[in-house]
Amino acid sequence: MSAPVVVVGAGLSALRTAESLRKNGYDGPIRVLGEEPHLPYNRPPLSKQVLAGGIEVEELAFPMRASVSDVDWNLGVEVVRSDLAAGILTTADNRTIPMSALVVASGIRPRQLPIPGPQKGRLLLRTIEDALHVRGRMSAGIRLGILGSGFIGCEVAATARGLGCEVDIVSLDSEPMIRPLGPDLGAGMRTHHEQHGVRFHLGRTISQFTGDDQVTGAILDDGTHLETDLMIEAVGSVANTEWLDGNDLDLGNGVLTDGYLSVVHSPIPAVAVGDVARHPNALFPGEPLRIEHWSMPTDMGKLAGKTLAALLAGKKPEGSPFTSLPSFWSDQYTWNIQSFGIPGAASEYRLVEGTYDGDCIVEYHDSSGLIGVIGVNRTAELLPYRRRLLARYS
Amino acid sequence: MISISVDTNTCSNYGQCCFEAEDIFSLDDKGVLQFIPQADDSRLEELENAADACPMQAISLTQS
The missing domain is CATH 3.50.50.60 (FAD/NAD(P)-binding domain)
Structure with a gap:
C-alpha cells in the first residue's frame, strides 16, 4: 500500500x-x-x-x-x-x-512578548484548554488586564464586561482593531468599548509584570501600575x-x-x-x-x-487559481461587525452610510479601487459591495 | 429535495449563510435570520457552502 x-x-x-x-x-x-x-x-x-458560559x-x-x-x-x-x-x-x-x-x-x-517579572498567570486564548482555564477564573468584580487590542483582546473585553469584570486594555496601537478597521472606525470602536466601561491604555506596553510568583499586576511603560486578578495576552x-x-x-x-x-x-x-x-x-x-x-x-x-x-494523479492543477473574498465578523456589545475583502491594506477610507460611532458602512480603497468593506449592524446591506469585490476577478 | 434546518438556539444571526445562498437565507429588518426550509437537489453545493460558512455551525441539511 x-x-x-x-x-x-x-x-x-x-x-x-x-x-x-x-x-x-x-x-x-x-x-x-x-x-x-x-x-x-x-x-x-x-x-x-x-467565556460567557453560553456554549459548552x-x-x-x-x-x-x-x-x-x-x-x-x-x-x-x-x-x-x-x-x-x-x-x-x-x-x-x-x-x-x-x-x-x-x-x-x-x-x-499566540505570540508572547518577553516581559520581565513573574511568569505564572500569563494567560493566552487559543485552545479549548485556554478558554476553560480563563472561564474558570472570570467572574463579576474581578480586575482583568488585557495586553493587545486586536480581535481577541476586544472580544474578550466585551465578554468580560458582560460578566461584570473590570477591564483595562493595554496596547501599543493608537486605536483598538486599527489594522482591520482603520483609524476612524477604530476610534468608533474605542468609544463603543469606553461607553461600556473599558479603560484603554493606548500607545503603551507592559514593561514589567508585578507579583511574587504569580502575576498580580503590571507596570506600563509610562509608569502606570495596574492591579489585576487576571492577565490575558493577545498580541498577535x-x-x-x-x-x-x-x-x-x-x-x-x-x-x-x-x-x-x-x-x-x-x-x-x-x-x-x-x-x-x-x-x-x-x-x-x-x-x-x-x-x-x-x-x-x-x-x-x-x-x-x-x-x-x-x-x-500526476497532473498539473487546472482551472481557476485561488480566488477568495476574505471575510470576518465580530460581535462586541451592540455592534455586529462584518467585513469583506482586505480593508487592512487600504490607503483610503470612505464612510458611505451612518457615522463612525454607530451603525455604518465604510469602503476601503487602494490605487486599484475598492478592496474592502465593513458594516456595523448593516450586514444585510453588504451584498452589493460583496458583488463588487468579487467582480475584481472575472 | 434537501431539507434545511437551523438550530435557532445556536444561530447568532451573523448572516454568513445569506451570502452563500441569498434566495434561501436572509436577515429580516430586525437582523433575524429567515430561511426557506426546502430546496431542490441542484442547490446542494451552495447549501453545503452556506452550512460550512456558518460561524456557529447551526445549519444542517438532509437529502431525501
Missing part, C-alpha cells in the same frame, strides 16, 4: 482539505497528525460564547461528513522535523512517519513552521504557496492551508498574504484538496 497523504494539524483547514481530497477523487489513505487532543473544533466562540466545549466539534469517516486522526502528536525529499516526518516522541504527500495545516500560536500570532526548517522552503511569515496553494519548491506534492499559509489571491494581485480570518480555511481547503488530488 502506498504511503498516506499526511496532514499536519487537525483544525478546520485539515478537515476541509480532507473533504476536498475525497470529493476530488483521491481514495488513498489520509492520516492527520494533530498536536491538540481534539478533533477539529470551532475556535471563534472561545472568546465569546464559551463539547458543542464546538465540527460535524464530519461521511466522506472523511475513514480518515485516520492521530491526536496529541507533535511533528518536530521533516524531510520532504525523503517523504518523512518525525514526531516529538521520535517516531518516523512516511508520507506520499503533505498538507501543511499546522496553524499559528506566530506561524507554526519550525518543523519545516531545512527543506529550502520560503517560511518567511508562514509557508509560501503558489496560486493553487501548492507549497513553492516542495520536492513532493504538498499544499498549505489555513492560518499558516501565505498565498496569492487572484482577487487581490500583489504580495502573497497570510490571512487569519475564519473564512479562509474553508475556502483554501476546498482548492487545496483539488490541487493535491491532481498532483497525486
Whole structure:
C-alpha cells in the first residue's frame, strides 16, 4: 500500500482539505497528525460564547461528513522535523512517519512578548484548554488586564464586561482593531468599548509584570501600575513552521504557496492551508498574504484538496487559481461587525452610510479601487459591495 | 429535495449563510435570520457552502 497523504494539524483547514481530497477523487489513505487532543473544533466562540458560559466545549466539534469517516486522526502528536525529499516526518516522541504527500495545516500560536517579572498567570486564548482555564477564573468584580487590542483582546473585553469584570486594555496601537478597521472606525470602536466601561491604555506596553510568583499586576511603560486578578495576552500570532526548517522552503511569515496553494519548491506534492499559509489571491494581485480570518480555511481547503488530488494523479492543477473574498465578523456589545475583502491594506477610507460611532458602512480603497468593506449592524446591506469585490476577478 | 434546518438556539444571526445562498437565507429588518426550509437537489453545493460558512455551525441539511 502506498504511503498516506499526511496532514499536519487537525483544525478546520485539515478537515476541509480532507473533504476536498475525497470529493476530488483521491481514495488513498489520509492520516492527520494533530498536536491538540481534539478533533477539529470551532475556535471563534472561545472568546465569546464559551467565556460567557453560553456554549459548552463539547458543542464546538465540527460535524464530519461521511466522506472523511475513514480518515485516520492521530491526536496529541507533535511533528518536530521533516524531510520532504525523503517523504518523512518525525514526531516529538521520535517516531518516523512516511508520507506520499503533505498538507501543511499546522496553524499559528499566540505570540508572547518577553516581559520581565513573574511568569505564572500569563494567560493566552487559543485552545479549548485556554478558554476553560480563563472561564474558570472570570467572574463579576474581578480586575482583568488585557495586553493587545486586536480581535481577541476586544472580544474578550466585551465578554468580560458582560460578566461584570473590570477591564483595562493595554496596547501599543493608537486605536483598538486599527489594522482591520482603520483609524476612524477604530476610534468608533474605542468609544463603543469606553461607553461600556473599558479603560484603554493606548500607545503603551507592559514593561514589567508585578507579583511574587504569580502575576498580580503590571507596570506600563509610562509608569502606570495596574492591579489585576487576571492577565490575558493577545498580541498577535506566530506561524507554526519550525518543523519545516531545512527543506529550502520560503517560511518567511508562514509557508509560501503558489496560486493553487501548492507549497513553492516542495520536492513532493504538498499544499498549505489555513492560518499558516501565505498565498496569492487572484482577487487581490500583489504580495502573497497570510490571512487569519475564519473564512479562509474553508475556502483554501476546498482548492487545496483539488490541487493535491491532481498532483497525486500526476497532473498539473487546472482551472481557476485561488480566488477568495476574505471575510470576518465580530460581535462586541451592540455592534455586529462584518467585513469583506482586505480593508487592512487600504490607503483610503470612505464612510458611505451612518457615522463612525454607530451603525455604518465604510469602503476601503487602494490605487486599484475598492478592496474592502465593513458594516456595523448593516450586514444585510453588504451584498452589493460583496458583488463588487468579487467582480475584481472575472 | 434537501431539507434545511437551523438550530435557532445556536444561530447568532451573523448572516454568513445569506451570502452563500441569498434566495434561501436572509436577515429580516430586525437582523433575524429567515430561511426557506426546502430546496431542490441542484442547490446542494451552495447549501453545503452556506452550512460550512456558518460561524456557529447551526445549519444542517438532509437529502431525501
